[in-house]
Amino acid sequence: MSVIYDRVALIGLGLIASSMFWAMKRGGLAGEVTGYARSEATRATARRIGLCDRVCESAAEAVEGADLVVLAVPVGVMGAVAVDIAAALKPGATVTDVGSVKRDVIESVGPHLPPEVHFVPGHPLAGTEHSGPESGFAELFDNRWCLLVPPPGSDPAAIARLKALWEGLGSNVEEMDPDHHDLVLAVTSHAPHLIAYTMVGVADDLRRVTDTEVIKYSAAGFRDFTRIAASDPTMWRDVFLTNRDATLEILGRFTEELFALQRAIRTGDGAHLHEYFTRTRAIRRGIIEAGQDTDAPDFGRGQKSS
């Protein structure tokens, strides 16, 4: 593959940025990659493990001369980072982000960027429950989707170039409207995370089942919840605060369905339960057929954790 951007700046050096860095190096997609993270500790770790060609002492320094700037910080601080870098951006540069919520990022970042800069928000649908500069790996985006959410009137060449980068990182790329993105993600990611957090919280509260029993007897169901519920608290707090409406809409529907299932259990309506579980099983099959998960027992965890 050939170089797509001569200079890339990564702002925030956690799971997503570090995975992008290793995947850019794997594919030879970028010339020099600079990076910046808020804490000295993260910058020191990045230097130690060779994450970024140059780790800078400020976000503004990192974006100087960059052709592509990637905002890879929690959604709640995207706007503040945009303010920090705005004056240092190179005219003609593209600014993108990897935030899990899109409407809020567009509204908090967009107004701060100079008009001669292209803003093409994005969201790679790939992640793990791990965070920080040492959690990234080059394969994270392979065969995953990356959604680009360019505002109306965006420069087609800037979109095409960013699309080429994500394809080089291993992703399939699609464009989507920001509000639709936020609703889709509320269904596929945000509400499920909240449910997992709740279930793990319930197990913790329920003193009739001891902690040892929960750990000892946690077969796949509960273990999967605990894996999801181990995700970064800052990132997820920001996701719920910034995708409030869509998440609340989906949680409202969820509660209704839960009541219907509760009623079926209480009234002994086996037909309802069986029909419901048959429908959900088909959804799982669809995900596997689309290559978005493995059918291996234990979700293939024996081979690789992600």
Ligand code: NAP
């Ligand atoms: P992460 O591993 O927790 O890393 C976040 C990084 O942002 C850290 O390097 C942190 O620096 C830095 N940071 C935080 N506040 C900052 C600030 N004010 N200025 C500069 N840097 C700051 O997070 P991540 O999982 O890579 O997530 C990054 C973004 O990707 C989030 O918007 C998230 O919604 C999105 N996303 C995450 C996933 C996922 O599964 N994790 C998937 C898709 C998209 P310090 O280390 O110094 O605190």
